[in-house]
Amino acid sequence: MKRPYVIINCAMSADGKIASPTGHQLRISNEEDIKSMYNLRNSNDAVLVGVGTILSDNPKLTVKEQYVKNPRNPIRIILDTHCRTKPNSLAVDENAKTLIFANEECDKKYGDNVEIIQCGIDSEGLIDLEEMLEKLLNYEINKLMVEGGSTIIWNFLKQGFVDDLFVFIGPVIIGGKYTPSMADGEGITKNENIVNLEVVDVNKIGNGILVHYRLIK
Template sequence: MHVVVNAAMSADGKLSSRRREQITISGPEDFARVDRLRARSDAVVVGVGTVLADDPHLTLDDPELREQRLEAGKSEHPARVVVDSNARTPTDARIVDDAAATYLLVSESARFDRRAELARPSVEFVTAGEGRVDLLRAFASLQERGIEEVMVEGGGELIFSLVESGLVDELSVFVGPQLVGGRDAPTLADGDGFVENFPELTLEDVERMDDGVLLRWTLAE
């Protein structure tokens, strides 16, 4: 499985403001790039915090990209994956509509009544871990379902956990021309943080885009 983390952050490394509301960081060029990256992926992954804050749909905007996927024998949109240990995804969230298949990665502690409320033909539950999702087991289960190319779109807690688990192969980050500030504003990698054995990145590409810059790193195995 090949896992790419994609994110847009401010010049000071923030994904959004301290209110954790979605803010516009990149522009039209980067939006189109993200759509192309989604189109190449078998699945797009977010954490439940992103679902609660932004209510993303995670489908393809460009009809040509959708048509290309269909011509290649794939589904119109990549599958959507939510890492949601306790099944907190709202029942009316756009990510569980029937536009595309959705996998909800939950732990054994997720309440059965919440699972029942979220059950629908487009949703499949993947249970891995006791109190929280065991990402290694969950991603292995996704791979068993034929998912090989994965795009991760946040948030910071999930990105940190994936890097900590050794699951990330590539990191693509658009750095925008604004300062957000705030000690409580989410960053690219939140979680507990590393205090030693910091993951090493190799810079593969730098590209000026919109009014910012796109950086692409690979992670050492």
């Protein structure tokens, strides 16, 4: 299968959580990690999130000039089967192009910078990642950064559509039985299905650690 190079980037607590127990954003990253995240965003053709992250965090998904000189905003991609992204979401503002992958006719009105792409669904009723990734090549998206959240990261890893994984581990504990972790979904029950990673590099950045993994295929 032909697809873009896929990099996952995420920040988690020392206990593997990526948000508060109610799914709201918490400060896990430090300044060094934020800078590294913006540089990574700037060097990719597109940045992808699930509609869950759009609804909970309302991220802009652009690159801040404060962190990157002469930023170029990559294309923003939202996986949104039922077109739940609100027209006033920051990720569809006029600052960059946005592609929304949906499986239904969208009754919402977005700006001219937003394109709705009809896409098939998988056995779980979610946007079919293989079809979506193949479609990205038509937009000259050859390098894709996936930022979350838990369900998106889980599905990319489970289906093996990942090349590199960058995890910033902040020196904080969040706890909570139902708090989102880096990869949620249904989880793996058999040894032979475990997603195996190779550690490429580990760096202490500020008060945290940035681990670069590669997926073993």
